[in-house]
Amino acid sequence: MKKLESLVAQKLLKISAIKLQPDVPFTWASGWNSPIYTDNRKTLSYPELRTFIKVELCRIIQENFERPDAIAGVATGAIAMGALIADELGLPYVYVRSAPKDHGLENLIEGNLKPGQKVVVIEDLISTGGSSLKAVEAIRNAGCEVVGMAAMFTYGFPVAVKRFNEAGVRLITLSNYNAMLEAAVETEYIRPEHLETLKEWRKDPAAWNPHTGNAE
Numbered sequence: 001m002k003k004l005e006s007l008v009a010q011k012l013l014k015i016s017a018i019k020l021q022p023d024v025p026f027t028w029a030s031g032w033n034s035p036i037y038t039d040n041r042k043t044l045s046y047p048e049l050r051t052f053i054k055v056e057l058c059r060i061i062q063e064n065f066e067r068p069d070a071i072a073g074v075a076t077g078a079i080a081m082g083a084l085i086a087d088e089l090g091l092p093y094v095y096v097r098s099a100p101k102d103h104g105l106e107n108l109i110e111g112n113l114k115p116g117q118k119v120v121v122i123e124d125l126i127s128t129g130g131s132s133l134k135a136v137e138a139i140r141n142a143g144c145e146v147v148g149m150a151a152m153f154t155y156g157f158p159v160a161v162k163r164f165n166e167a168g169v170r171l172i173t174l175s176n177y178n179a180m181l182e183a184a185v186e187t188e189y190i191r192p193e194h195l196e197t198l199k200e201w202r203k204d205p206a207a208w209n210p211h212t213g214n215a216e
Helices: 004-014 040-045 047-064 079-089 130-141 158-167 177-186 194-203
Strands: 018-020 036-038 070-074 093-096 118-126 145-154 171-176
Touching: 004 018, 004 047, 004 145, 004 171, 004 177, 040 047, 040 079, 040 118, 040 145, 047 079, 047 145, 047 171, 070 079, 070 130, 079 093, 079 118, 093 130, 118 130, 130 145, 130 158, 171 177, 177 194
Parallel strands: 070 093, 070 118, 118 145, 145 171
Antiparallel strands: 018 036
């Protein structure tokens, strides 16, 4: 039976939620050049896959974390999936903005959290971990305990691993970069010679040179 991380990676590649273009790299909002672009919100458009992702995220939450009092989605990518998971588990739901609203109540957290509640945070993608951990900080500042985070996919950047460890947040993901590379080769999504380029980028994405395929 195929491992879950490989199966999820194949499904994300199939619907172009993950796109690989080693020869024509993307430019991220951060300015980084990248042979990969991920938009897991696309899973919402495929009912069967959407349900599969929801069920598997619920399962890893139940297997890895004590039963939480609430679910929190991180805006914007995980708002919808977080709501689906909270509904499936019969739990209260909130979502965390990237910044407070500039009008009205100026909320950073939309919904009601009670101090002392145990919360599991939902993310669609873990990149450097910065925005994800800002959401964790907001929930902690509201007097709640973050028991962990569940996400669809992680690039596995060393900086993210370090940040999560320093923040004391346990992260569980359905799939990851290494599993995605294996799935991409197995399904002939990429040519074998592209594999080294994709591995090199992950080592130091900020300094990766698309012309040489190596970090500068």
